[in-house]
Amino acid sequence: MRSGPQAGDALGIRSPRVKAARQLAKRAFRERARSFLAEGPQAIREAIASEGVLTELFVTGQGRSRHPELVEQAARQGAGVHEVSGEVMAELAQTITPQGLLGVCRFVDQPLSSITSAAPRLVAVLANVRDPGNAGTVLRTADAAGADGVVFAAASVDPYNSKCVRSSAGSLFHLPVVAGQELAAAVGELRAAGLQVLAADGSAEHLLEAAGGPDLTRPSAWLFGNEAWGLPEELLALADSVVAVPIYGKAESLNLAAAAAVCLYTSARQMRTGRTLLVGE
């Protein structure tokens, strides 16, 4: 199955393998193949670390000479390694500089029970987050904040969108990611697993860490909505509390990823200190 590692075997742009990989830029084809593209050495390294995820690796001569260990590890795991020219790589890749490595990976999302059965303390739920860069950044931030999983719910972007994969900077491979969830059902299961449900919304009555707000030392699932729309009434109604990040200056609002960073790190810190210092009004 594996093509030889010699430059002479380089696959052309019309090769069926290259064509099949190119199609994975589209969601419908990804869902049919249950596979997605990961670009660049960092993503390939993370994919290799999850045994059985990487199925094919496209590599340019330069990519091979810069990252020989990744090419070797991929081959050892049984991934098909295909040499391609820089031109073919440019056709395959969504980034300008994929650094000579592009992999086909099996979907890594898991059922919601993989989160709820593991005594979760911090979960991020994306509700109608359409911007793939924002979604990937929230995934990366949730990973950094020690979250137990990230749920892509309602009409959120596909986590395998190439920009989302790239923005996640490897975090897609680090923690349980759950995709395609209906929001109300997911919220019900997370609550049944002992999490309070907090919705982040700029127009909320409660400010983060102000008197009267929720106890952030408790295990929590945070709902984050589409930046432009915020969370609609019916989603806010699903939450135990709706909380705003305070705006001390003149900005109308925060970028979604920045708001999520503040909320998730506030929860992470309060769970670790076990205490709250309220910010006076």
Place this chain on the structure above:
Amino acid sequence: MRSGPQAGDALGIRSPRVKAARQLAKRAFRERARSFLAEGPQAIREAIASEGVLTELFVTGQGRSRHPELVEQAARQGAGVHEVSGEVMAELAQTITPQGLLGVCRFVDQPLSSITSAAPRLVAVLANVRDPGNAGTVLRTADAAGADGVVFAAASVDPYNSKCVRSSAGSLFHLPVVAGQELAAAVGELRAAGLQVLAADGSAEHLLEAAGGPDLTRPSAWLFGNEAWGLPEELLALADSVVAVPIYGKAESLNLAAAAAVCLYTSARQMRTGRTLLVGE
């Protein structure tokens, strides 16, 4: 000077005014004219709120019918209002949907003394931040966190880059923005104004809010570097303390804008509570 508000007067793509405005997509032309482009109703509203900033407004028929009050206010301030077709607007705008309004604005940056003379308590300094989306998001987040100014230093992106203007979501017009600073000199002046200088770097010895770190209830200037490179040794050496946002999960690092959100909001909160709860190791 003002062209008439009738659709019949619409300027063509070859009109000198349209050509001059198009050139402002390039930094060299912006610096020569000391003017930049602001797109969409939110930015135009903010520009109008700063008297004398908006000098010209290009508007489509649809833009005028959706935002008649903005067109009227612009004209009342003496800005030249120019009707253009959707095609000309598409040529002028950097976004796909500028919503029919695009303005030419005078530069709004200020000297560093506008920050240092006003008893600052929180300042963000961008050092070699090249990505305009990240820079604009940090500017917006600093505004939200109540910062007293943002300094674009060293080889950072031009704050008037269209993507930076857009990502700032109006914050470019809200608080003192200082551009084109040499970093060591700026840091010296900020320290002389009573600010401790904190560098955010993922590889730092001190973790945010851990024992042994800096006192975040004190007025602070935060240095944020290019995400990929971090802060080089000679810039880290300029800081009183180097601090990392703790990584509780498997992520290698945070996105620059997310790290800045956590650092700036931690400072804002500690200054308001006047106390620190240390996160145990």
